[in-house]
Amino acid sequence: MPKSVSIQFLGTSSAQPSLTRNTSSLAIIIDGFSWLFDVGEATQHQLNKFKNIKWGKIDKIFITHMHGDHVFGLPPLLCTLSNNLNEDLARRPIEIYGPSGLRKFVYNSLSLTHSHLKRGYIVHELLFPDDPIDSGNPFEPNEFEQSGENIQMTIDQNNNRSWKIIDEEDYIVSAAPIEHSIPCLGYVINENPIPGNINIELVKPILMRNKDALGLKNPMELLKKLQQFQCLTMPDGTVIEPPQRRPGRKIVILGDTFDPSGIIHLAMDADVLVHEATNSLTSDDPERTIYEDVEKRSIENGHSTSKMAGKFAARINAQQLLLNHFSHRYKGDSEAIMNEIKQAAIESFGNNHVICTYDGMIIQIPIRKEVN
Ligand SMILES: [Zn+2]
Ligand SMILES: [Zn+2]
Structure with a gap:
């Protein structure tokens, strides 16, 4: 039986929370098990609020980059995940993947706040060639951190750069670098072929x-x-x-970016692309604002417009585009403004399967109908 796969958006705001949107986080839910991608501040409030994800079913966490709006919620979440453990969970550490510096951030946050976890964790760092190899922590080793891997980037003969992270019976998870103002990753979850x-x-x-x-x-x-x-x-x-085998689902989740072309070799023909749309030209902008200026400013800040996201979705031949990471200047989340943002993406994508996501939104990912 093919597994049920869905995505729940837990935070869809950029930089800071608004009254309607929290900072970045989303979950992929596979047959009840959840993998979190980014853990912005107060992600655990969102988990409490939406009640869709069981705490004990979170077993992997992936971080796209070290900006605070993507990681500030991680240490407190690890503390909460230590509560109400059964024996099995207490034995199974939470696996965390992300860029250089993540291990130190988690360790120092927990150590300096004298946090004692009952459930262990492991941080695996995905290293760029120039990144230092983290050989240990400045504090005494503690009983709840287990040593993680330092995963080196591989570069193939076409100069494509990537990290292979997980290769399990049902799924392969890989990552590739994408362009932002600091080192940033995009993740690709590839389901292995499904029996017909x-x-x-x-x-x-x-x-x-x-x-x-x-x-x-x-x-x-x-x-x-x-x-x-x-x-x-x-x-x-x-x-x-x-x-006959049916192709498995491919889900691409990008961190903040103004140019994700570094992930194209992994992302082609994605069933779902999650792409940031921090900016857009909307009727809220001052009268003489032109799109080119909005795009230029967005790129200077390391971000994309919804039109740029649509273009990238077309470039990788994605089936569906899910937009997130909206600027908090779209006050009140008016439906009309979100519709303008979506329309700009539809035009450049050439496909109307575009959704402006909101906090709590759940999207099912169906298996493909065609047969190989
Ligand atoms: Zn961000
Ligand atoms: Zn960022």
Whole structure:
């Protein structure tokens, strides 16, 4: 059975919270388990408010960059995740991935505040070639930090730069550098191919008529092998082919950026692209403002307009574009203004699958229909 995958936006404001939006955080929820991407200040308030994510089901955290609006909520969240543990959770450390400096930030924040966790954590740093290798902490080692990996960037023959982070049975997670005012990462979550539907009406009679020769009480248990893409040869010579594979889902989550082209080699044909849209030309701007000036200012600050996000979504042939990280100057979040921001992205994307996300919003990611 394909797993259910959804994204919940926990904070969609840039730089500082507004009355309607908190600072950056979102969760990918896979069959109830949650991976958080960025943990802005008060992310745990958002988790309390929306009640969709169970604390004990958060087991991985990914940080895009070290700006405060993306990490200030991490140390207190780790403290809260230490509460109400069962034995299994207490044994399983939380894995945290992010750029150079993250390990020191977490360790120092927890040590200087005399925080004692009951659940361990591990920080894995994704290092750029010039980054120092963090060989330990300035404080005494404590019982709740376990040593993490220093993951070096790989550069292929086409000069594409990336980090392979996780390679599990169901998912591969990679990252690549994107351009912002400080070192910044984009993450790509690739689901491995999913088995197609087995034609039971066709397969069942074949299995049943070979039941005795197979020596199996319940030959239907062989369906599992078909789902693992294995071919079955029956004692009577019939060959049952496994169902065709369906491509897994690809989710691309970018940190703040004015130029994410460094991730194109990983991000092509994404099912979902989450892209910041800090700025946009809207009817709230002074009368003589032109788009080119808004874009220029945005790039100077390391950010994108919604039009730039749409262009990038078209460039990687994304199916859907989810915009976040909106400037807090869009006061009151008027529907009309958010619609203008969205329309600018639709025009440059050439596709109307664009959503201006809001805090608490949940988006299901369906599996693709086509067969390889
Ligand atoms: Zn930011
Ligand atoms: Zn930033």
